[in-house]
Amino acid sequence: MNIDDIRNRATTEINGAISLDELKEIRLKYLGRKKGEITLLLKSLKALSDEDKRKFGPQLQEMRENIEQALVFKKRELSEEEDWADVTLPGKRPEPGHLNLITQTETEIRRIFNSMNFSVIDGPEMEDEYHNFDALNIPAWHPAREMWDTFWIKTPDSAKKKYLLRTHTSPVQIRYMETHKPPFQIISPGKTFRYEATDSTHETNFYQLEGLMVGKDISLAHLKFVISEFFRQFFSNKNVKVRLRSSYFPFVEPGVEIDIKLDDSDWLEVAGAGMVHPKVFKYAGYNPKEWQGFAFGFGLERLIMVKYGISDIRLFNSGDLKFIKKF
Numbered sequence: 001m002n003i004d005d006i007r008n009r010a011t012t013e014i015n016g017a018i019s020l021d022e023l024k025e026i027r028l029k030y031l032g033r034k035k036g037e038i039t040l041l042l043k044s045l046k047a048l049s050d051e052d053k054r055k056f057g058p059q060l061q062e063m064r065e066n067i068e069q070a071l072v073f074k075k076r077e078l079s080e081e082e083d084w085a086d087v088t089l090p091g092k093r094p095e096p097g098h099l100n101l102i103t104q105t106e107t108e109i110r111r112i113f114n115s116m117n118f119s120v121i122d123g124p125e126m127e128d129e130y131h132n133f134d135a136l137n138i139p140a141w142h143p144a145r146e147m148w149d150t151f152w153i154k155t156p157d158s159a160k161k162k163y164l165l166r167t168h169t170s171p172v173q174i175r176y177m178e179t180h181k182p183p184f185q186i187i188s189p190g191k192t193f194r195y196e197a198t199d200s201t202h203e204t205n206f207y208q209l210e211g212l213m214v215g216k217d218i219s220l221a222h223l224k225f226v227i228s229e230f231f232r233q234f235f236s237n238k239n240v241k242v243r244l245r246s247s248y249f250p251f252v253e254p255g256v257e258i259d260i261k262l263d264d265s266d267w268l269e270v271a272g273a274g275m276v277h278p279k280v281f282k283y284a285g286y287n288p289k290e291w292q293g294f295a296f297g298f299g300l301e302r303l304i305m306v307k308y309g310i311s312d313i314r315l316f317n318s319g320d321l322k323f324i325k326k327f
């Protein structure tokens with residue numbers, strides 16, 4: 001019984017095969033269930049003495065496995081080649097990624113405010129207590145601090161200076177005023193963080209968009225115009241109504257809540273705003289007798305949810321492809 005001879009013959013034939021059909025023939029010739037050369041050899045083992053069975057059995061099995069393997073490899077190789085062979089077959093379309101809806105919307109909002117001569121400013125996501133709270137007229141003892149559930153950050157010098165993940169984009173107002181002279185108008189979109197339970201309208205990690213305009217004789221009328229123009233463009237809708245409702249935020253006086261109304265739907269609260277508080281101007285190093293300004297802050301996801309009819313804020317971070325591919 002010349003096992004090596006069969007192995008060599010079979011392997012040479014397999015390697016030389018140029019089509020899947022030919023490979024099938026070779027498989028049949030050696031491993032066919034009825035007349036395969038190796039199959040017959042394995043069957044003939046039965047007639048041998050126990051001693052010969054022990055000798056040839058394992059060698060034959062091993063050879064059979066080698067041939068099986070060689071067939072599998074060659075089949076893979078030939079299948080790939082045959083796939084390539086017909087270049088007129090329709091291709092598999094690669095699936096490119098795309099920008100997340102939040103990024104798309106942010107870009108659109110930047111464009112709208114740019115058209116009204118606002119600049120776009122960045123600020124740090126890790127803030128210090130001073131910029132996130134104190135300079136916005138929210139000292140440590142102020143009950144309003146409870147409006148912002150805060151992620152505090154432990155640092156080696158926490159006792160001297162406290163850091164946190166910014167709870168709103170308002171600290172960018174302070175940072176910008178510290179280094180720039182009025183008049184100016186800016187927006188600052190970015191991530192914000194709150195230590196609170198999540199549900200369909202609350203996330204621990206969400207986006208805000210801050211706005212600030214400072215100059216001579218700036219009034220709530222300017223705020224109302226800028227905001228109305230923004231919403232008109234954002235919703236591509238001449239019928240969007242805007243109303244200012246009296247409210248309270250420590251860093252503005254008077255403070256307002258901005259509501260919008262689209263066509264036949266109800267009034268929706270979408271932003272906080274107001275006239276920059278004199279104390280905030282003082283913290284920033286401005287003379288409040290000389291300058292006036294308005295500020296506003298939107299929740300970005302909220303605006304997107306209203307625009308696209310999305311009912312759960314948690315979808316934005318879910319990685320749910322059905323949701324992502326829709327936009």
Ligand code: DAH
Pocket residue numbers: 167168169170210211249251252271272273274275295296297298
């Ligand atoms: N920072 C406020 C918040 O996170 C929103 C806000 C209210 C921003 C009034 C403003 C403002 O600039 O004037 O709830």
